[in-house]
Amino acid sequence: MSGERRKKRMTMPKKREDLERIVEEVEATHAHEHGHEHHHHHGDVDEVLTVMELLIDSLNATVKNLEARLNQQSMELARIYKVLAYIVQSLAHENRHEKAKALKEAIKILEST
Numbered sequence: 044m045s046g047e048r049r050k051k052r053m054t055m056p057k058k059r060e061d062l063e064r065i066v067e068e069v070e071a072t073h074a075h076e077h078g079h080e081h082h083h084h085h086g087d088v089d090e091v092l093t094v095m096e097l098l099i100d101s102l103n104a105t106v107k108n109l110e111a112r113l114n115q116q117s118m119e120l121a122r123i124y125k126v127l128a129y130i131v132q133s134l135a136h137e138n139r140h141e142k143a144k145a146l147k148e149a150i151k152i153l154e155s156t
């Protein structure tokens with residue numbers, strides 16, 4: 044892509060409503076220019092490509108956001124499993140001291156948030 048196209052590129056909004064508003068504006072512009080299609084066909088292609096690039100950028104931003112959230116949730120889930128493991132250890136021990144020790148480890152993990 045040319046440097047000129049890069050200068051036109053803007054940051055894509057993260058909200059679905061903003062994205063839908065942009066799509067509606069492009070559709071309205073396209074409907075208005077449809078009567079002049081023979082004269083502006085090349086411009087329409089550039090506009091469509093620009094919109095597609097913006098949509099792809101938006102999708103990429105959404106994917107990055109989802110990946111970050113998934114990573115956080117995975118770490119939280121691992122933390123929960125560790126707590127459960129200490130609780131199970133506590134239940135399995137017959138020695139009160141060992142039970143208390145396992146429960147203290149579970150509490151330590153819970154307090155580390």
